[in-house]
Amino acid sequence: MKGKKLFISAIALFLGFAAVAQEKSEFTPSGKVNGKVFFNYHYDMTDGEDQESSFEIKRAYFGYDYNIAKGLKASITLDVGKNDGGSDYTAYLKKAQLEWKASSAVKVSLGMIGTVQFKEQEKFWGYRYIMKSFNDQYGFGSSADLGIKANFKLSDAFSANAFVINGEGYKKVQDEDGKQRVGASLIYKNKGFIAKAYVDANSDKVAQEDGSEDDVTTSALAFFAGYKFSDKFRLAAEYNMLTNGTKYSRVAEDHDMEGLSVYSTYTFDKKWEIFGRYDYLTSNTLEGETEKWNAKNGSAITAGVQYAPVKNVKVAFNYQGFNFKQEGIDTNSLLYVNLEFKF
Template identity: 80%
Template sequence: MRGKNLLIGATALLLSFTAVAQDKADFTPSGEANGKVFFNYHYDMSEGTEQESSFEIKRAYFGYDYNIAKGWKASITLDVGKNDGGSDYTAFLKKAQLEWQASSAVKVSLGMIGTVQFSEQEKFWGYRYIMKSFNDEYGFGASADLGIKANFKLSDAFSANAFIINGEGYKKVQDDDGKQRVGASLIYENKGLIAKVYGDVNSAKVAVAGGTEKDVTVTALATFVGYEFSDKFKLAAEYNQLINGAKYSSASDNHDLEGMSFYSTYTIDNKWEVFGRYDYLTSNTLAGETEKWNLSSNGSAITTGVQYAPVKGVKMALNYQGFMKKDSSSEDNSMVYVNLEFKF
């Protein structure tokens, strides 16, 4: 009996080693370079404009993805764009993440990671090379940051994620407070419908009267619903709030922003699409004031145009972009764009 048990144990151990060896044999490490460029020509029809037209490269992304082992992937991406200091082409580290597929239901990413505040919205909008999604465009959040996140597959229809990040975005380091942004989202997808709720919080010290400081909690909230009625037409709407923040990385007591965005696409064929979008941004009025604190930037934006995709990896669009300001003393913006994206 003892010999039989030893034989069974040895056989089981041999089979486990064989399975591991086979698993390793089935996997071959591999990598792939990638790149993406956003180019445009625009003509400014706004009254009183000084620069009527210009060619621009707004963004250039260069990256590399490497599959280290089964379930393990490393990615790095450089974002070449305008620096606040004045340089038009400064390279920033946009992504430097290690991704671990812990199971079929759990994936963990750490390092300089892509955030989740508007990832589904941006994908559904589909025209990032023309205009950022609402949260990104108006400073409600950053597209990447230092930290860790976990994605969870809850069922066929529901997924969720949770994260801890520095909160300053990928162009800045951690602030002096050393306090992180914490948040989560829940997503539902089924038969053309996608719905999402998102929230995050981050506290920071701000100066108040008397030369003292107080802790202020910045909160970002987002809701999003999109529906693909058919292969031809899709429609989406989102509502967003930023509480106690002039920007996601700039705490400001009682300074709130909120806004809505609606967008749709009609696909004519595999090369032609027609699209449209409407944004509305507003802010609150501070105690003792008569005008909204963000009046100079409040207003409505309209983007509409037609896209042509001649070959895989190339997209171009003729479109109109207008911004109608709430401040009656400021001139509205009115511009015509020819945008181009090419990637590999």
């Protein structure tokens, strides 16, 4: 608790000196609009599936970045996607942050910020418009949240970051307990190699059988390593664990999940590449039970080919299959044509 207060105080001190730190050189404020759309057509080969095929727009992002002063930038992004409440297209506030580059080694962001749990993994995977990275896909973390973070460049090879966020993600407000998620990561980059270690923790009150409430801490742990052997070939693997939670924002005592993801890409030229990915997700067995608590345990395979005809446009033909471990749940088997265009 004391560490979190010191971290917040340090960030406040940084921001307090922001105006003083600005260089006196001339600066012209400027802004830029940006957007990104994920579109797909898929054919479902799963046994007994009623909806055989469909066109979809999974995501549409609309944003604006404005350079207020030298080293100071404001950004806002709207995420338009499906709402579980009923509307197929609802706009969410995905990012609304103020970013201050305090020095060449320190950068601070606050507001609705992008999180750091799977940023490097998602970038290395490279096909967000086809499938989310492991942590995002299976509920180990959120891509954005309300809070504050600081990035530190420790050396040419090492960097780190630390953050304090609400912990509920960008679609929900702070819970009634008002307890934040605290975490950090360490990243190493050298030529074509990248490695990362990440950890976070958040606590919540959980009702017990006797009617009392106990504080239970849920925690996420991630290890990632990737290597670009050349401009043609890259390979990566990651291990992830979530303890005391059925989701990053849903504390559940003694409910644990873990999983592995391996992915690779071979690039023929600037326009054509082939890719593949294997995910494995599992959970623990609760005391007194014979089956693991998570019915969605299993393995997933994604493989396909991508074509990029022009800059900012990508199209991919791919297969996506998920083999559930629990009996009675059919294996999902789908063919996709995915498209991403951005400006």
